[in-house]
Amino acid sequence: MDRLDRNVTDETLMESYAGGDAGAFEELLERHRRPLFGYLCRMLGSRELAEDTFQEIFIRVINSRVTYKNTAKFATWLYRIAHNSCVDALRRENYRKTESLFQPVDPRGDPLTGSRAGAANGGEMLIQDVVAGSDPGPDEQLARKQLSETLKKCIERLNPEQREVFVLRQYQNLPFQEIGRVVGASESTVKSRMRYALNNLRSMLVAENIPEGVTL
């Protein structure tokens, strides 16, 4: 079987790995490492914590190799494990950080009310600072980096439930129904969280003086 053949589904690869094919696991790892790590970074807000959790998730996958049953989409199963690992990691961090799953406290302001805590770089960001140019100079590169950081912070400031739905839909491209299975909620609840997430993000962009529709 050609591992790089995208027609080979994740589920088939996982079954091959369950049968003792280490190459199948490597292909799965290759397919999911970036989106999964991005999801973890967005959810946990720390690269270090994301690395630990990334390793933990795949250890769980490895340990579940023998008992794996092809009853759901592999991505759904993987992100379900990831979701649980994130909840664990956040609980562990709960005593070290003020923010928790149940009581998010944001000292920078309340995103729900749209109250402004100030631009990340201390000043108003203009569209020309962030629009991609044909030949980006050092200033433009810096502006892009700043915008990227601001967007990440905006996502981090979301309520964890909204954040998770937004990240899974926006970056992991999971359908709403699958997201519901991952987070243990109904599809309508997931859509509702997504709507709130988009509204809050728009408020934050306005608060950060980032024009809507701007792209990197």
Added chain:
Amino acid sequence: MNCKKAQSFMMDYLYGEIEPHKQATLKAHLQECPKCAEELAAHRATIATFKELRPEEPSSQLVGKVAAAAAEDIRRQESARAPRVWYWKPALAAAGIAAVVLISLAHFLPLNTRSARPVNNLIAMKKNEKTFGDQKARSMSSESVGAQRAAPSRVIDDESAGKDIIAKDREAKTSRDLGIVSSQRTESVEAQYAAPSRIAEDETVTAEGRKSATASRYDEIAPSQDAHNEAAGAKTERLGETFAAKGIPPDSKAGTEPVLGDRQQQLAFDKNIPKEYRQEERKNLASPPPSAPVGQAGLAQAGRAAEEPAPPMTAGASAPLRSDGVVVEADRMELAASPAKQQEILSDIEKTTKEKTDSVTESSKLSAAGELKQRKVPDEFARGNAYFEMRDFRRAATSYEDFIARKPQGRPAVEAMHRLGLSYQELGQFEKALSVYTEIIDNYPDYSDMGNVLMAAGDCYLTLGKTEDAIRTFEIASEKFPGLHDVARQKIEAAKEKTRITNRALPK
């Protein structure tokens, strides 16, 4: 279509999940509802802004580590598979042998404990021994003494009695060696079979080689000497110890034995006894011979014994004396005067043995039940832990509740409560979680993870809006557990901030 429905369709539309007919419906609504149209445009712009955010990449080192772990897991499992083929066979064989031994013991031991036959055989053997001794004392030469001396051994080896006794005696020893039967049961078996086993040992119970072995042994004795009496005398010395232990003077018990009633039948099995000797035996059987004196005391009374009726059964040469000096019930049988008395004592022994057996069975049952109970309790705890790790908090909570309902003691109890509280918390049942935490705080002040319990309780208070209680709990955690000081202070500040926000929001 109302706006709420349109908002749901909007999400599908924005990410390309909408079905064509829904899209048409949404389009129609958007043309009528400018507010929803505006919202859709805003969402689209927000999505476009965040679309280009590139996800971070994990380091190649991390990916390599994970891939190596997966390959190692496969390698380990494959290497573990091969030895398993090697090792399960001996393990299975050992289990099979153990099962056979246990079944054998279970089959024979209850018979041993209940059956009176060995005791009767014991009596029979002793009587035979004395009969032969008596005959020898009267008429036999030294050579025939050897033969006669072998006769009781053969009786022991008799298919109807000796083998049974020896086999059961060995079983009893095996049982003791294996430590499988309870001490009570062992005592009972030992009490019944100690005497035959000693006789068997004394008589060198080897089927075919017995005769020559016995002869050579007795060849060392002067032909004119009464070998049996000497042997009996030696045995009486041991008996003396037994009596001393019982507080009974040996002399008062030493004497003659009655003749065995079914002697003829037993002789029929003994093919090694010379024909002439058998004939003489039959004569003796026709008219019961006078009892022979046994031991030194018996010798002193020999003349008197010839005229007197048979005294009570002698304790014989093999009165069982346990290592602790307690003479067991089989002694009573040997000391019994009449068959009726023997029967009475036998019934007594049977009754006692049954009681002991029942007691053992009952205690075994209780013990097994206790073990089951003991085993079940940690199972529930372990099950709870497994569910907890799987984040199935509903089942975890149920398992912990079951475990706690058994009122366990010690660290598992408090750990289960702690985890139960966390499970409740995960399930959003903060009141219940708080109740559990309060119980831990009240009843287990020395719990090693008390700091985290306090913090969790504080979180529950905070979530339930009991900010003052939360602050107080966090303050206690901060004071008592320096390691949690910073976190607790942060939580206190957060709680105070929440109070300020709430107060501000409340209408004056």
